[in-house]
Amino acid sequence: MPDLTLREMPASDFDEWYDAAVRGYADLQTSAGVWRAEEALRLSAEKHESLLPAGRATPETILLQGLRPDGAVVGTLWISLVHPRGVADCAYLFDIEVVEEHRSAGYGRALLTAAEGVVRDRGISALELNVHGDNTRAINLYASSGYRLVTQQMRKDLGSGRGDHEG
Template identity: 55%
Template sequence: MAELSVRPMTDVEFERWQRHLAEEFAAEQVAAGNWAADEALQHALDGNAALLPDGLATEGMLLLKGVRPDGTVVGTLWIGLTHPRRTPDCAFIYDIEVDQEHQGAGYGRALLAAGEDAVRAEGVGSLELNVFGGNTRAIGLYESSGYTVVTQQMRKALRS
């Protein structure tokens, strides 16, 4: 596995990441048919603001950067130490992303493992995440890292 550690985001990194995260999440929601395109970005921005009311200083949130031993930042990880559905003793990954130029080198698995270590260090016993059904690469990573399906939503399009 690629060698990687995590460190807290800086204020500058947080500001850049917030916008990028909202744009990516909005696009995923539109592609999944969950949100209308013209409202998606604002909805994503509002949702993130609700989850991070104090920004980088929001209590119970780990906002981390994955860093190689040479200091190169390769990705981002956002973990809530309290599950959004209040599942006991369970943290939640809101976002994990390896920067495009570093994908395919094992950093996704290393970032996931480093996040798991950070959650363990906080005394939380399990970690959960959500993944879109069409994201087969991520599903493969999570399954091979020991994650199992605990809930599943299914949809059938009735219009062509």
């Protein structure tokens, strides 16, 4: 596993990260068919505002950057020490992101391991996350790191339902 150190996300990097997180989540929800493209950015912004009402200073929230020994940022972590559905003794990993040019070099696993250590150091015994069903790379990373399936949603596209068949 590559050498990695963590630091709190500097204020100077927060706005850029936040904007990218809002756009990325909107894109994920659109590609998954959860939100329509024309409303996705607004819905994502509302979701992020509700989860990070005080930005970097949101209580029980940890925003970190992973750094190589040369100081290059290789990725970010967004951890909530309070589970969004109230699961006791369980933190939640809202986002783990490896900078594109550093992907496939083991930094995803290093960041995940670091996130687990941060949560464990806070006295919390479990960490949960969500992964989209078509993100095979992430699913394999989490499964090989000991994460187990807790819930699963499934969907079948049935067409518009309007005029697609004769009645």
